[in-house]
Amino acid sequence: MSYRGTASSPLAESASRRTFLQLTGVSSAAFLLGIGACPAPVSAAESLPADPFTLGVASGDPLPDGVVLWTRLAPTPLDPEGRGGMPERDFAVSYEVATDERFSTIVRRGTAVATPELGHSVHPEVKGLEPGRVYHYRFRVGKHVSRAGRTRTAPAAAIAPQKLAFASASCQAWYEGYYTAYRHMVADELDAIFFLGDYVYEYAIRAGANLKRPVALGSEHAVKVRTLAQYRLRYSLTKTDPDLQAAHAAAAWIVTWDDHEVENNYAGGVSQYKITEKEFLTQRAAAYQAFYENLPLRSVNTPNGPSARLYRTVSFGRLADIHALDTRQYRNTYPDTNASGVAQERHNPDRSILGAAQEQWLTEALHSSRANWNILANQVLMAQLDMGGADDHLYFYDRWDGFTASRDRLVAAVLDAQPPNFAVLTGDLHRSTVAELRTDYDDPDASVIGVELACTSISSGTDGAATDTLAANWLSNEHIRLYNAQRGYLRFDLDKEGLHADYRVLPYVSKENAPVSTLTRFTVPHGEPGVAQQSPLL
Known part of the structure; x- marks a missing residue:
């Protein structure tokens, strides 16, 4: 696996750290301590009166020779101040990586330092591991030992593995239902999990x-969550869920964000709630810091105040390059929706949902890829979706439909690069759907360049149903091949035959222990990325 699109010069990194310090009070030393790059004289024997590993463990962004590990110390995770009940001092956190579950063969040891500046989180980046291999890891603080986690390094760059098993998930409003989908995901024994956005929600939580x-x-x-302390508390609440913790401990996660990690439907530096840009960027800096503190992200993804570079390529040998996108941070906002001509603004050639730099990065990544599959880990629906009728078109501007020129440029890049296979994984919708990606949605004879496979929500929207009042509108778009409004996730098997997508759904999330079933399977055959073959119910 390669990890492209995140490198920067030492000078640029230094400037980024200074800006971050100015806006958040987090120092470069805190980052280095947290990744284990600058050990500090903190007593590893110092103990805490209660178990500090209440938020679990995680791994992420695998490379052929390593992986990033994560934990955050929080003896009392729901401490109202958002500090997890931790004292205002540094703690040494040791970690072990082994080839077996019993830790009889330990291949890597190290120490990172959990600082108050980063919410007592650590992100050690373990190197020197073998490619394509399962490892087990755990943390220790004094007498306290964390649960063990399982992870897998990526295959060697020149290897085309026979199979890759992974899942996609999104939209997990803690207050709207249980995370039982993750329990079933753990049973799938996956190589990786892609989370596509809305890990937390910012809304006030009220009984009744x-x-x-x-x-x-x-x-x-x-x-409503606005401050760093409030974001930290919201992540703590979310991460107390045992099924979510189990899923993090079962496989490496590759995460990106959408809007609710900061605020509903924000666009770039603009809040939809009419606060000033200065106020909103201060809020966004707090949100981005909390996102980093609570997820297994590498040091190259650390925030620079109200900015953080999350778009990157995660490679699985010659089998697949999966390009994680950020469709929220760099997008253009819209003028007042009551202004004249706003309906035509979506076609403005200067508008972008990715921003110019990310568009250029993605174009170059598609051209330079030598993988059999190029897959985008994307947040919002890319395919056109007309929710009106033949004479009354209706599009939602928060999706790629609000940025048609940006979508056209991506289509042109795919046509020019001609990857052997192209697919898009999408979240956000709270619905399971399959869509053909076309060069022109108004021309029934237009070429199909790939397939969009969208997972439903883990819990957002409560129980859902197999169908609802929106189904007819969706399915009136002939390139939309599936519609289901239940909760669940997408499970994938990628092999030499193609990309197989199992739509896994739950009958409810309002109660615990829901069973799971496979609604249907879609297969995108190798070499025919525009053709999704549907299998009967499994």
């Missing part, structure tokens, strides 16, 4: 309103 779990929460949860 949106809180569907039978728990009592303090008033500190009944506010």
Whole structure:
């Protein structure tokens, strides 16, 4: 696997750290301590009175020779101040990586330092491992030992593995239902999990309103999240879920964000709630810091104040290059929706959902790839979706439909690069769908360049249903091949025959222990990325 699109010069990194310090108070030393690159004289024997590993462990962004590990110390995770009950001092966190579950053969040891500046999170980047191999890892602070996690390094760059098993998931509003889908995902024994956005939601949580779990929460949860302390607390609440913790411990995660990690439908530096840009960027800096603190991200993804570079390529040998996108941070906003001509603004050639730099990076990544598959890990629906009728078209501007020129440029890049196979993984919709990606959605004879495979939500939207009042509108678009509004996830097997997508759905999330079933399987045959063959119910 390669990890492209994130390198920068030492001078640029130094400037980024200074800016981050100015906006958040986090120092470069804290980052280096947290990744184990600059050990500090902190006593590893220093103990805590309670288990600090209440938020679990995780790994992410695998390379052929290593992986990033994560944990965050929080003896009392729902401490109202967002500090997890941790003292305001540094703690040494040791880690071990082994080839077996019993840790009888330990191949790597190290120490990272959990600092108050980064919410007592650590992100050690382990190197020197063998490609394409399963490893087990754990952390220790004093007498406390974390649960063990399982991860797998990526295949060697020149190898085309026989199979890659992975899943995609998105939209997990904690208060709207249980994360049982993750329990079933763990049983799938995956190589990797791609999370496509909305890991947390910023809305106030109130009993009798949106809180569907039978728990009592303090008033500190009944506010819209705006500050670093509030974001930290919201992540802590989310990560107390045992099924989510199990999924993080079962496989390496590759994460990106959408809007709710900051605020609903924000666009670039513009809030949809009419606060000033300065206020919003301060909020965004806090949100981005909390995102980094709570997820297995590498040091190259650390925030620079209200900015963080998440777009990157994660490679699995010669089998697949999976390009994780960021369709939220760099997008153009819209003028007032009451202004004249706003409907035509979506066709403005200067508009972009990715931003110029990311568009250029993606074009270059498609051209330079030597993998059999190029797959985009994308947040919002890319295919056109007309929710009106033949004479009354209706498009939603928050999706790629609001940036048609940007979509056209991506289509042109795919046509020019001619990857052997092209597919897009999408979240956000709270629905399972399959869509053909076309060069022109208004021409029934237009070429199909790939397939978009969208997963539903883990819990957002509560229970859902097999169909609903929107189904007819969706399916009136002839390139839309599937519609289901239940909760669940997408499980993939990628092999020499093609990309096989199992749509896994749950009958409910309002109660625990829901069973899972496979709604259907779509196969995108190798060499025919525009053809998705549907199998009967499994």
